[in-house]
Amino acid sequence: MSHSGNWEVVIGLEVHVQLATESKIFSGTSTRTGDEPNRHASLIDLGMPGTLPVVNKEAIRNAIRFGLAVNADIARRSVFERKNYFYPDLPKGYQTTQLAEPIVGAGEVEVQLENGDKKVVRIHHAHLEEDAGKSLHEDFHGQTGIDLNRAGTPLIEIVSEPDMSGAEDAVAFARKLHSIVTSLGICDGDMSQGNMRFDVNISVRRPGEPLGTRTETKNLNSFRFMEKAIALEVARQIDVLEDGGEIVQETRLYNGETNTARSMRTKEDANDYRYFPCPDLLPVMVSEEEIQTLRDELPELPDARKARYIEQYQLSAYDADLLSGSIATARYFETAAEHGGDAKLAANWVMGELAAKLNAEDKDISDSPVSAEHLGELIQRLKDGTISSKIAKQVFEACWNGEGSPDRIIEAQGLKQMSDSGELEKIVDQVIADSPAQVEDYRNADDAKRKKKIGFFVGQVMKATQGKANPQQVNQLLQQKL
């Protein structure tokens, strides 16, 4: 359905970020994933009577690190509260979270849009809380299975101001947050494992009018789904309004497989969470000294890394942006550049051949079969003339398929560029002797035509040497001899 006139879209995000601690936020239980259900559910996580929570220092420090990275105010005192609701994967009957006094106050994040424009998205606040367990609806013949391994895993919930005006802004902001938390090392950033989850608040209005009623689409766990879910919900709201209807404030669930969303029919009173300060936990105090130490220890952040790539490696802003955005890509690129001794070549390979292969096989760069060290070795061989760029692609392919290091592949498959001019000369002589007609043709041509016609001989030599001859050297020899 086509929409008439201008509509403005207003988007705010709530982002849940799982903190990469060893143990849970209120208990010394492992946060490891991938094990059998309920192997990491201690008496505290199970909400057994008589147990008491003790706060994990590293969770506090990670939240502060995030706050410092987005220039936010860090609360010297923050308070945990109970958010009360009943759900089987929440054994205590309340989630321990923060409300009135969160640890991270107002801050901001600058994002870059595709057209190069920059935009600031303000952070309203970020608070610490515990994750819930998992409800498994399959395989339990009509019942629901509860796995509490995740219950109590530390989260920060980052709440943005409604500063985004479309899917592009929202995705750029989400990606930037991903880049920041992974650069800080406070989150593993594996979206497929739910390390980061997004709730998107969306409303639309005519320009100049007050904010429209918003809906919340919950639990999006990929950038692509986020983009699609926003487009879907914006279109739905405009349809409803243009048909004279009203937007109902509600929570919606998006299904990525079908690209559809539905309203979660939650009871009206379900949202009465009756927050109150948790009597089991004292206010968390953070000293100036501690904040200063964390500030001094902050690792390089994405913006600084990008600036360094432009400065140190002379990369274009576009390339620097692509390579610095994800910490995994950045680490890979820097290692390859260092081992290869050529940052530009490394950049081209990482964004070209490697990215294409990773994409084709749906692999993450951290799982690349070609290690950064191996790519560096390949670049070295390319630089010192051991192999041509055509052969380099062949070596890369072999390395990807697990046939060993580039040096071993070059050696084992005899791919070294022919540098012995004596041997090459023989082949050139042979090619000339075998092609009297073409030689005649070449000699009768003028300079401009000769340049074209020499291609035939180069091709023949490359064929005879199986691509191992240095094309420049071949050209030179041919010109001398013809």
Added chain:
Amino acid sequence: MAIDSKVVARAAHLARLRVDDSETAELSARLNDILGMVDQLQQADVDQVEPLAHPLEVSQPLRDDRVTEPDVRDKVLPLAPASEDGCFLVPRVIE
């Protein structure tokens, strides 16, 4: 705010407490008494007073990020009314 039987019923539902209709009248009267006391407290001048999160003037001790809790699954799972494949079983929950 005055508490009537409807509010009592709702509060009871949120807390998953079974409250008989015959009890709501008395409960609302008692809750209203408590709220009367709260109203009295509201009159105190607290402009210069920080909100209190905890009566003790100490801050939260923190623990190091180490795994210290053992796996207790084999002890606790049998205590549940039903379990299967390492999971606690509950009546089907559909969102």
